[in-house]
Amino acid sequence: MLQSSLNELDAVLMVARRGKFRTAALELGVSTTALSNAVGKLERTLGVRLFNRTTRSVSLTEAGQRFVAQVAPAVQDIHEAMEVARSQQATPSGTLRINAFPTAAREIFSWLVLPFLRAHPQVHIDIVTEGRLVDIVAGGFDLGVRSSDLVPVDMIALPLGVARRSVVVGTPSYLKAHGTPLIPQDLAEHSCLRVRLPDGAIYRWPFEKDGQSVHIDVDGPITLDEASLARTAALASVGLTLAMESDVRDDIEAGRLVPVLEDWTPIRSPLSLYYPSRRNPTAGFKAFVDFARRQSGASISRHTDPKAPVTDIRAL
DSSP, rough: OOOHHHHHHHHHHHHHHOHHHHHHHHTTTOOHHHHHHHHHHHHHHHHOOEEEEESSOEOOOHHHHHHHHHHHHHHHHHHHHHHHTTTSSSSSOEEEEEEEHHHHOOOOHHIIIIHHHHHHEEEEEEEEEOOSSSTTTTTSSSEEEGGGGGGOTEEEEESSSSOEEEEEEOOOHHHHHHHHOOOOOGGGSSOOOEOOOSSSOOOOOOEEEEEEEEEEEEOOOOOSHHHHHHHHHTTTOOBEEEEEEEHHHHHHTTTSSSSEEETTTEEOOOEEEEEEOOSSSSHHHHHHHHHHHHTOOOOOEOOOOOTOOOOOOOOO
């Protein structure tokens, strides 16, 4: 009963914080229906409506505002007390919530997440992938994975692996039929798979060589917002796609895809695992960070660059 009530309180606080049931549900890792039911159950228990709901917006009622203001500090205290208790566990267990770009999640999945789960079967990992930069503290996440140059200020960062690279690839049959682009401007004569950003804008392909950089507005028959779909379309010879090298490395080695414009494709920053300072980390949290450090051979540092970008970006 206590856990159920705490879940309902967490649901109300997250909806109040995000202003949308869908966004709150995503950050809590539950369905919108389950979240709505939890909020409704607490409203029935209290006998008062906490939210004004319309088809377009959600806002706190006057009673909801007073309730949230009073209950939020108490719920925070409860979670901190639970963290203190969990930190005393000898065996790593419980749930770790990780927020990452889709490509970042794919890059760490095989060499970090799966081996960790095999070593610590009592830990459950909940991964949420998003193309936007998320406040992991406000979102209720334990850890985030992003490019090292995008780690928010004042987070503790653990570099993961080496620098990454983008590649433009197409099938041998496509290149035989349409020719091979030699400079980025040649892409104007090619069918390219376009990528839509979270804000709706179309991603401009970045290139760099000898200090010269250029961004190309490519054109083609399909616009996508998921890298795996772009890879599938490229393998079907629909056109050229810009991808993370790690996503298409097996296809390149097998000869299914051929990289082009290799001297123009830029190196990207390596990934970093990051998190806020924690007074009482759980055994599961400590085990995951230690495991990541061993796997990557990296050292932990505090990220304090005041110029670090904090805007939303697209994970290709």
